[in-house]
Amino acid sequence: MIIIRAIAFLLHFTIIPVALGRLITYKQTDNKDSAIATYIIGLFGSFAIFYVLCSLLEWHQYWNTFTEPFTGCFTVLCIAYSVVIAILLIVWMVKDKTAIKASIGNIKKWLSEKLNQIKANKFLGIYMIAFAAILIVQLYFAFAYEINEWSYDDYDYVVNSQDTITTDTIAYANFINGDMPYTATKRAVSSWPTYIAYLARLSSFEVTTVCHTILPVILLLVAYLAYYYISTFLFSDIENRFIFLTLLAVAYMFGNYSHYSTTFRMFGAIWQGKAVLSAIAIPFFMMYLFDAYGKGYTKGRVIPIALISLGACSLTSMAVIMVTASVVSIWLIMCIYYRKISGIRYLIASLVGPLFLIIFYKLMSMLISDMHSVENQYFKRGRDINWWYKWFG
Numbered sequence: 001m002i003i004i005r006a007i008a009f010l011l012h013f014t015i016i017p018v019a020l021g022r023l024i025t026y027k028q029t030d031n032k033d034s035a036i037a038t039y040i041i042g043l044f045g046s047f048a049i050f051y052v053l054c055s056l057l058e059w060h061q062y063w064n065t066f067t068e069p070f071t072g073c074f075t076v077l078c079i080a081y082s083v084v085i086a087i088l089l090i091v092w093m094v095k096d097k098t099a100i101k102a103s104i105g106n107i108k109k110w111l112s113e114k115l116n117q118i119k120a121n122k123f124l125g126i127y128m129i130a131f132a133a134i135l136i137v138q139l140y141f142a143f144a145y146e147i148n149e150w151s152y153d154d155y156d157y158v159v160n161s162q163d164t165i166t167t168d169t170i171a172y173a174n175f176i177n178g179d180m181p182y183t184a185t186k187r188a189v190s191s192w193p194t195y196i197a198y199l200a201r202l203s204s205f206e207v208t209t210v211c212h213t214i215l216p217v218i219l220l221l222v223a224y225l226a227y228y229y230i231s232t233f234l235f236s237d238i239e240n241r242f243i244f245l246t247l248l249a250v251a252y253m254f255g256n257y258s259h260y261s262t263t264f265r266m267f268g269a270i271w272q273g274k275a276v277l278s279a280i281a282i283p284f285f286m287m288y289l290f291d292a293y294g295k296g297y298t299k300g301r302v303i304p305i306a307l308i309s310l311g312a313c314s315l316t317s318m319a320v321i322m323v324t325a326s327v328v329s330i331w332l333i334m335c336i337y338y339r340k341i342s343g344i345r346y347l348i349a350s351l352v353g354p355l356f357l358i359i360f361y362k363l364m365s366m367l368i369s370d371m372h373s374v375e376n377q378y379f380k381r382g383r384d385i386n387w388w389y390k391w392f393g
Contacts, residue, residue, distance in 0.1 A: 002204065009203035013218050016085060017042035019092040020049075024307060026095065028300035036229045040284055041304045043222065044311030046085070047195065048353075051314035053080050054191040055360055058170040062181070062188075062367050063381065069180040071168045078198055117238065127242035134249040135224065142216035142270070154211075157193050157272055162207045164197035185365045186317040189357055192273035195314075215271035219280065223270065224249075226284040233287060273315035281312035281319075282326050289327060289350060293334040293343050302345060306352040313353030317361065324354045 021042025025033050033041065054077055061073040093100065118125040156175055163173040167180060171194065174182035187193070196215070200207045205214065227248060231241040270279055285308050292301045309327070313319040327350035335341050366378040376382075 005203045006205075009199055009205070009214070012046065012199065012202075013043070013222070016046055016089070019089050019096075020045045022096050022099070023088060023092050024304050025300065027303075028298070033304070034229065034232070036225050037284075037288060040222070040226060040229070040280075041288075041308060044281065045304075045307040047191075047311035047314045048307045049084060050081055050195055050198070051191045051310060051356075053077055053084070054170060054194050054314075055189075058188065059363070059367070061170055061172065062183075062364070062371065063379075065181050065371060066382075069167070069169065069172065073170050074164050074168045074194070074197065077170065077194070078201060081198065082202075121239065124239050124242070127239055127246065131242050131246045131249065134246060134253070135220075138220060138249065138253065139217055142220050143213060154272075157196070158207055158211055160187065160193040161197040161200065161211070164194055165201055165207070170194055181371065183368060185361060185368060188364045188368070189361045190273060190316050191314045192276070192316065196271075211271050219270045219276060223280050226280050230283060230287045233291065274318055277312060277315045277319055277322060281308070281315065282322060285309070285312060285323070285350075286326055286330055289330045289346065290334070292346055293330070297343065297345060302349045305346060305349040309350050309353030310356055311353070313357045317357065320354045320357045320361075324351065327351060 017039050019042065021033075021038035021040075024041055024045050025038055057073045057077045057080070061070050064070045118128070159175040160171070160173075163175060164170060167173050169180065171183050171188045171190075173180050196207065196210055199205075199215075200210045203210070224245065227245060228241065231244045235241050235244060270276065288308065289305070292305065309323060312323050327347065331343060331347045331350075334343060370376045370378055370381060
């Protein structure tokens, strides 16, 4: 059973992102996204789906809270998300069955081409080995020594996720003394700690094991996938791409000068929401937008951009500033480059995440304010008129 649960955990970072990425980019006919872009789009698409479901059930939980804690929403969230993902996997297998059947042959062909490139260019092999060696060192430290990098944020994340499982609620318990209901609005609008709790419950691993042992390794690999994607736009020669990755890895290893720098997040606490945002989501999203603006408007890019934006904003409330600043800056740069205002539809799609976060933040702050006051200032709530208690008692 443990092996089955562990496989289910890994599926959320392997097959599921691939399947969702293929579905999200299914309408792309010209200028299709690369395999790496499709994978990362699928990964953040899964975060976006979880975020929407989590927001709906969290709202339901707080709306139905009056005198005693309202529990059970986390279990419903786990079931609902699993069902949605299962349905999407089935849809992908039906729609993409031709590509799935051809995938093994395509992988063999791709590996053969890369081996031929290495045989033809010995330096490429040397650069790849150098980068692989540095990456292995980073992965080892991420796996073996991540637990030594504790901070206030660590306790916040770990305890919040553990409380989610223990109390069967969503962003509901005070992570210091365990009181319920208690929630700071900025924590209520982020689904990342709840997603960690979902992974822990799915796999039966301890929350600390998920945070400090498993996720750092997986997310480090995803981060370097994103950086390789960026290198494909910077360098046409594959040699230069691996030189870039090697120098970048060395810079991260020896740039660990501040707890709040990206270098520390890459080598230490990459599993935290703000770290995933700064080390993976923002760099990838910025380059993806540059590519999208450069190739002109196509309908097939709108949904991927919107879902990346929403998935990135699920990580932390700080995303409302970081994502907005990034996407608006890129839009302005491209308008200056083309000397005209263009790409409005891409800009709107890229702001879906921040807009959702702002609206949800405002609604939750109003609802929490009503919960803490005697009179309902914003919403007409009451146990006697609540549909849930009328139906279920």
